[in-house]
Amino acid sequence: MSFRKAGWLAALAAVTVSFAAISPAQAQAQAQQKQTLLNVSYDPTRELYRAIDDAFIKQYKDKANVDLTIRQSHGGSGRQARSVIDGLEADVVTLALAYDIDAIADRGLLPENWQARLPQNSSPYTSTIVFLVRKGNPKQIKDWDDLLKDGVQVITPNPKTSGGARWNYLAAWAYALEKNGGSEDKARAFVGDLLKHVPVLDTGARGATTTFVERGVGDVLLAWENEAFLALEELGPDKFDIIVPSLSILAEPPVAVVDKVVDKKGTRAAAQAYLEFLYTPAAQEIIAKNYYRPLDKTVAAKYEAKFPKVKLVTIDDKIFGGWRKAQKDHFSDGGTFDQIYQPQKK
Secondary structure, eight states, X not given: OOHHHHHHHHHHHHHHHHHHTSOHHHHXXXXXXXXXXXXEEEGXXXXXXXXXXXXXXXXXXXXXXXXXXXXXXXXXXXXXXXXXHTTOOOSEEEOSSHHHHHHHHTTTSSOTTGGGGSHHHHOSEEBOEEEEEETTOTXXXXXXXXXGSTTOOEEOXXXXXXXXXXXXXXXXXXXXXXXXXXXXXXXXXXXXXXXXXXXXXXXXXXXXXXXXXXXXXXXXXXXXXXXXXXXXXHHOTTTEEEEOOSEEEOBXXXXXXXXXXXXXXXXXXXXXXXXXXXXXXXXXXXXXXXXXXXXXXXXXXXXXXXXXXXXXXXXXXXXXXXXXXXXXXXXXXXXXXXXXXXXXXX
């Protein structure tokens, strides 16, 4: 046998011995040093979770010695929930409203009591709905009534696919009820008239923002508060103004671990730690800097002047009765939205 062949066989034997020396438990432990999470989120949270992910990945490496990769998926909240139901393997969902996660729970992917597993009904921050208008407010839009003026075009997404659009719709409904002494018929007529001023329904909040900001369509955008502030930050306060209506709605975007997925992938510990991180002061600071309203009292006090004061109704008020009832009454097939929305003819 030549020296070269003998050396090659010895090297092969060494490699074989090396692999054989790794037990199944060791191999599993090594595999667990690298993990990937998928966060399926709603439309306007790209910037928020990019910053959150960077901070959490570093912290989790220090604490758990795991090299973590976090991928993001964004779109209209209702559409995102449907994607998870249809098989998109989200380790966590961070959606615009509780009903969309309820819909996932109804398919057995996580327990029905998912909102009780984290503080504040599993909502680590809140937001609300404001108006974004062009600089100088040429149409003099000051409150919800002004959206019904002749010649005013309103940009809002489709509530069938967008969580933000459902918040927009319900805020308008609450205003109309209060203005008209609780009359459901007058609220229905008001929101129906409002929808006649909407030239196009984008599928998600970010798409609606693009339509208004970049395409220049419309006179007013019904916007997540963070989207309105982001438009000012990125394009400058010389382009747009934010108008705060007399009444809006408390938006509570929730988060949840998708049990069926994390148990299949072995990522439960990382996914749970990721969502718990959202409640820490470090993450709450990131949340506030991205124009979402933090829950941490110290952080909230620090940024109090940043967020306008506004009278807020909640989804649990008796006029809505919680998300399941609101969804059934207004946004299910044949619900109030379907009855009052008439697409504009081109």
